[in-house]
Amino acid sequence: xxxxxxxxxxxxxxxxxxxxxxxxxxxxxxxxxxxxxxxxxxxxxxxxxxxxxxxxxxxxxxxxxxxxxxxxxxxxxx
Numbered sequence: 001x002x003x004x005x006x007x008x009x010x011x012x013x014x015x016x017x018x019x020x021x022x023x024x025x026x027x028x029x030x031x032x033x034x035x036x037x038x039x040x041x042x043x044x045x046x047x048x049x050x051x052x053x054x055x056x057x058x059x060x061x062x063x064x065x066x067x068x069x070x071x072x073x074x075x076x077x078x
Contacts, residue, residue: 036065 002011017027035058038047044058062068 036061039065040067 002016003009004011004015020027020030035047035051035053038051039058039062044062045055047053048055048058
């Protein structure tokens with residue numbers, strides 16, 4: 001999605017953060033807003049697994065948002 005200088009390699013996170021800062025977007029605030037938006041649309045365990053967060057962190061953020069996926073049964077359903 002964000003190609004780096006080397007062929008087939010993505011842009012480094014610190015470089016991407018610097019580019020965002022240059023145009024006035026605070027990366028930390030944008031990251032926090034993005035995860036909160038995902039929690040509004042998907043169950044917390046799914047977001048945690050997809051982004052590498054701990055499930056307790058996403059559950060806490062979801063509770064702060066006032067959201068509830070109380071009927072979602074996490075785990076392998078295959």
